[in-house]
């Protein structure tokens with residue numbers, strides 16, 4: 077860490093707090109969503125504005141401190157925090173400004189999706205996000221962004237119009253189609269590798285009330301449901317999205333008591349088209365096996381976005397394994413049912429998120445996010461409040477992933493990866509885009525200052541700092 081005088085000067089210049097071990101609030105500020113991650117930074121700068129972010133980057137540059145950037149703190153691999161170094165914590169920078177005439181949404185870099193949905197819904201607008209309202213806009217957007225509106229409106233990055241950024245040398249730039257287009261290309265999927273986004277500008281879509289909710293089936297129907305879902309979702313009208321899951325039914329309302337704690341399979345739907353065309357769109361699903369529970373109905377979009385928040389509060393143990401999937405053959409379905417029916421803990425799950433519809437209409441090299449030709453992003457998730465179950469749920473997730481990986485497309489969605497999966501996995505994820513990403517990294521962050529992430533190594537650097 078720098079000497080005491082330079083730290084005091086840094087602290088005095090900040091609008092936000094600078095926390096260190098022993099400061100009031102330090103232990104709360106170092107907690108991230110995944111309680112399996114327990115890191116102790118030397119300093120946490122709780123930035124209040126862009127000036128604080130610039131000062132923090134410059135201080136870290138001068139002192140050579142390892143630097144992590146925290147948006148929503150949701151990353152399962154804990155990439156928003158580090159041991160010993162400086163954490164640039166953006167969580168107080170959470171303002172949202174909607175321009176209802178231009179239909180755009182300006183979001184500060186530390187905001188969570190609940191804040192965006194709350195602000196934009198008042199104007200009848202939404203931009204594609206993930207499926208929990210507590211996830212950070214920063215990490216989710218920079219990694220791509222899959223959720224209920226993927227098929228209708230594309231990935232979150234497909235709706236990003238501009239990003240204000242602080243670079244590794246403390247410079248402030250805007251990345252957009254017109255300004256620094258190479259940087260704009262890279263941040264749309266390349267994660268936090270290129271700089272700190274202090275504000276995002278998104279396109280808003282007229283999405284207000286959606287027909288949405290889960291449909292659940294007994295596990296004996298899982299093979300047929302998966303087959304029919306596979307045949308339906310790839311070419312269904314883009315207004316409808318549905319992600320498949322294995323789950324243990326939560327023991328409370330709205331689920332009927334006989335289903336409580338039962339292992340089942342389901343699809344969580346979101347239809348964001350004209351209500352009078354819903355039945356016609358949904359008709360093929362009515363020919364699926366008879367569901368045991370069907371809760372699809374009209375609801376405000378933010379209600380869908382926060383529907384699962386209560387099931388997944390912060391502070392649980394999380395272990396993820398992920399892949400992209402192009403085809404879901406019958407053998408893969410058999411393996412899914414075999415492993416999906418053995419969920420090790422009540423909150424553990426497996427999700428298949430569609431990567432088709434509007435998301436597929438974008439070329440694979442138009443943004444850094446290369447897997448436009450996947451059909452799903454698969455994520456196998458072990459979750460539990462009790463660390464003594466970690467070994468069991470990790471073993472289950474790895475066995476599930478090992479069985480299905482030969483049926484996958486190769487790489488994985490970066491936002492569904494843990495922190496220690498290695499460079500080969502990162503390269504497999506960016507495929508043909510990796511080389512261009514490495515070149516952009518060399519232009520904007522040649523010393524790999526931003527390396528607490530799914531790291532892209534700067535091109536042409538023989539001994540660049542390796543990922544943390």
Ligand SMILES: Cc1cc2nc3c(=O)[nH]c(=O)nc-3n(C[C@H](O)[C@H](O)[C@H](O)COP(=O)(O)OP(=O)(O)OC[C@H]3O[C@@H](n4cnc5c(N)ncnc54)[C@H](O)[C@@H]3O)c2cc1C
Nearest residue numbers: 147148149150151156185206207212214215216222268273
């Ligand atoms: C319960 C749960 C549900 C999820 N659901 C979805 C989903 O539906 N769809 C989906 O696409 N993903 C989903 N995710 C994955 C999520 O997108 C990633 O975990 C993402 O990294 C979270 O972003 P964050 O800002 O909260 O994370 P953080 O832990 O704060 O940061 C993650 C990474 O992003 C970088 N970063 C964050 N903000 C900025 C910024 N402003 N500028 C530069 N770098 C930044 C950090 O440096 C770090 O490398 C989910 C995760 C969880 C735990």
